[in-house]
Amino acid sequence: MNITEDIKAYNEVINEHLNELLSGNDDDLKLITDAMSYSVQNGGKRIRPYLVLKFSELGGLSKFDRGALSFACALEMVHTYSLIHDDLPCMDNDDLRRGKPTNHKVFGEATATLAGDGLLTLAFEVISDAEAPDTAKVKAVKALSELAGWRGMVGGQIMDLQGEKRKLDSREFNKMNALKTGALLRCTARLGLAAAGCDDEDTYEDADEYCACVGRAFQIRDDILDVIADQAEFGKPVGSDEKNGKTTVLSYMSLDEAQSLAAELTDIAVTSIKDYGEVGAELAEFAGYLLTRRK
């Protein structure tokens, strides 16, 4: 298996399903439909929905199960809403995202705020409409709301805001990242396994360890890329963290040390899913791909 080919094949299916879920034909609501679609279709890496689908296979579902696909797209919508709100002038005030103007640059702040709200709300509608048993849907709503909410991603964003006012100590910094980036990555396992009707605690724990480690390694690689990446390839301004006085992992260690730490975390991730056959091997390869990604 070629990992980039595999990702590409999954992304095609994910993008098609996202488009279906975002299609609307009400002229009065064209503006909000356009604003939501603009950011969702803005060429993300689709890491989170890819992982949801892989975990649904790890839990025993066949490839591209419709229920798992809906859960995967719901998570991508939540990720996208968080980027739209994060880019707003009152937050990070970013003009570019994935190489294109941010949502509020195109649609204005009010519409961008509502587009974010609309995507977050739609994520839960998509779960409630999914081709899956009620038990799976309730588990999915629980996982997504818990990990995206005030004790999860939103909590991480609040800590990140506080970090603009005073330097976070390393405990706070790690917690901020675990919530802001880690929470949604950990959500991938819970959504995929929920879709598969998995009840085995050990599987949830192994998958959670994989996600937690991959999440940390992903954030570290992001901080490294902000320094070493090629801007055109990376899709956002390089060196912006330093310019903005932002605390990153590189505030605590050198580039080499950071990459070694990311590699160590990837090793732990790979070990945690080594007993899960072919899907485990694919997840291992995916973790390696994230470790060396250039965008």
Added chain:
Amino acid sequence: MNITEDIKAYNEVINEHLNELLSGNDDDLKLITDAMSYSVQNGGKRIRPYLVLKFSELGGLSKFDRGALSFACALEMVHTYSLIHDDLPCMDNDDLRRGKPTNHKVFGEATATLAGDGLLTLAFEVISDAEAPDTAKVKAVKALSELAGWRGMVGGQIMDLQGEKRKLDSREFNKMNALKTGALLRCTARLGLAAAGCDDEDTYEDADEYCACVGRAFQIRDDILDVIADQAEFGKPVGSDEKNGKTTVLSYMSLDEAQSLAAELTDIAVTSIKDYGEVGAELAEFAGYLLTRRK
């Protein structure tokens, strides 16, 4: 039964449950907890959760059923988030809400945006955690996400924004109100009946007609109060709609005509639930109370 006493008794139980759901003891997340609680505890009329509880009784549940109470609080959280985002400088730019400084005036725009996001997300977590069967929870998630989302409340807000740029015609104006205000009021019936495990289509239809009419009458009364209310009692600046050049029902008819229309709608609402015994009578009295409210 005295309707104001009844509302007061329900509000006490609702407020207590809201406080429970919003309690947090993580010092790192104190800011977001405080910001979310500030707006939720800012003395709203609790019309929506009151109606959710009444409809749960109409569907056969006993008073203050725990599952229905959670659904009711979830809806109030969604209503509160919408007010926080609506008050933001990029939206209505309001300094006062219910007589107190708006969320962003106290906590800043970034935190207010996140507090809204946190409340919207928490609403779905509260439903997933409710003491109710999975079928009821999935129905509740579906109703709330559909009616609060891009084809519901958020869609109404987008139309409202467009109304600031050009005058909406009466079809657009009615649709805007039906979505912006009406959708969450219609949600009360669906949440209450879902909590009660109601499967009877006719009951859903009767309850929906009540809610749709009460929702329209409520909005008309709001537009009237903006002109005739006493500011201290009303809790927000009087005359702000005219000052802001906002289209209201009074753009299309006189004060007297508007109050007559609200009364007619209230009559239809009352007729639609007249066969539902004691709870029907209470709902009828509540509709009358809303029609003559002074704040």
